[in-house]
Amino acid sequence: MSAPARKASAARSPSALGIAMFAPAVLYIVLLIGAPFALAILYAFSDARIGATSIHFAGLENFRSILQSPSFRMAVKNSIVFTVCAQVIIIVCSGMLSIALEKPFRGRGFVRFLILLPWVAPVSLGTIGWKWILDSIYSVITWVLVSLHFYKPYSAPMWLGQPHLAMASVILVHCWRLIPFSTVIMLAGMSAISREIPEAAAIDGAGFWRTTFQINLPMMTPIVSVAVLFGTVFTFTDMTVVYILTAGGPFDSTQTIPTLAFATGIAGSDLAAGAAISLFLVPVLVVVAYLMLRIAHRAEVV
């Protein structure tokens, strides 16, 4: 991604036109990513609060109190559970889906379209739909389970109201949203494998499982890792799904780092603590970004 740009700039000195073409991107990054990031670092070391007229340097005080707070530790644990579980489910499901959708069959285009829909729909709308589906009183799922006599009407599960169920619901809704995305990535990776290679494996005597696990999947490792890394970023930093479905509840059982940062910094008006919490996302994202760049680089070399 960056290599062609680097090559181009090395080839000839930057002209005014080049700078003009490049400027919007730089401006965008500086204003919408750089400035808030700098502000977050600034706030994290201060005592900034919403409504306060002055701010003072507070050193590591914010970090110290956050690390001692049980709800922060809970949020870290939840973030990890949320991300890892969601990624495992997403990769397994989208792997199966991409294998199923790779071979042509009647109506494949339509099925592909249906599977892509959750990704195309706005996150918040889709999630609000799920909130209704999982509602404590009007849930269709509960209604179906009750009519099938799995549960009595008054003892039906509260999908978003019981700690473990709430976490599972949040994870599954997030999977619903991200599976299309990684399916598309994996389909692209599969179609990049020459058709002759699985055929050669078939002639060499390999069956479906051997071909899938010893030939196709290893060849797809780079693209699968791209899907995992992107998925990790989307999940780890996700705010919308959790906030709309449970807003972190019940009893902080679905509180993740981003929602806790929002709850503390914006809703709780302690900007400094919120900024400090959100900075804990950075180490994870740096590692992911580094891995992504490495894979992109390797893919370029090959």
Added chain:
Amino acid sequence: MAIVETRHLTKVFKQGELGAVNDVSLTTEEGEFLVFLGPSGSGKTTLLRMIAGLETPTSGEILIGGQFVNDLSPRERRIAMVFQSYALYPHLTVYKNIAFPLKAQKVPKAEHRKKVEWAAGLLGIGKLLDRKPRELSGGERQRVALARAIVREPAVFLLDEPLSNLDAKLRTSAREELEHFHESVGTTTIYVTHDQVEAMAMGDRIVVMNFGQVRQIGTPADVYDEPADTFVATFLGSPPMNLVRKDDVIVGFRPEHFFPVTVLAGRAAMPESLRAVDREGPYVPISLRVSHEEYLGAERILYGTIEDGAFQGNKVVSRMPSTLASPWSSGSVHAFAVIEKHLKFYAADTGKRTAPRPGPWR
């Protein structure tokens, strides 16, 4: 080793359209090197893929070693195939690539190393076993693909244009090696190519295909000297056979049989092979208006139009050794001739070979 036989084999990809392969019946001989030759889209690769079990025939039967294999998967057919792209597994080393068929067919692990080393030794790639395919040259990849094919000693080899990804020089030496390899292994081999030189050089017999149909099966000499129809006549040979129409018959003659009459009369300096020509019977004189000439080093190709006589107006080509003198300025008219027994006759409506018509062809 085994004989491959197809009976009325047909493959139609889209209903209502002309099939990619139409009613092909052929039988290989034991240990034979059979070449499927045809232009692109002639169905030769589809035919091979049906024999391999990668395509399901629309109708017809396939037999390998006398066994009906239509319903068998590729791995049950005891075949090995080398693909045009070689289809090496890019994430595996050469050793693991070659050992893959053994692993897939559950050959005891203890035998793997011995067999892989035997196959690699046969193809001279023993030193490359730890490399990955991307670290190999085109020629080396081709050998790895061959080694992977022979390692489990298949009954039949199927080769799909294995030389087309090599550069011209390498292709000649690889061709020689492949012939040598076939001689030493002796396995029945089916080889698909669109390159007539490869087909002529390597094939025990050639199956010439066009539009999914077999046009002729025969030894290289058969298909070149006695083409069964006008397609075979023009597909083989470079430049192709001259075809000139006279009423309901098409008369064909190879460019190398079409000479200046001075050569036939024995007046010019000429190679030994041509000197005998005079004794070969009557010839048909043709006057040729030269349009242009190509000098190719060893030989000279002359393009022109027939000026008079029965074939007037037809464009024809002559091919002669470049040792013959060259007064061939374009626009000039020269006396040429073809010995009558070199004329082939084809029916104008079907393009099929017909009985010779008596002359005179003036």
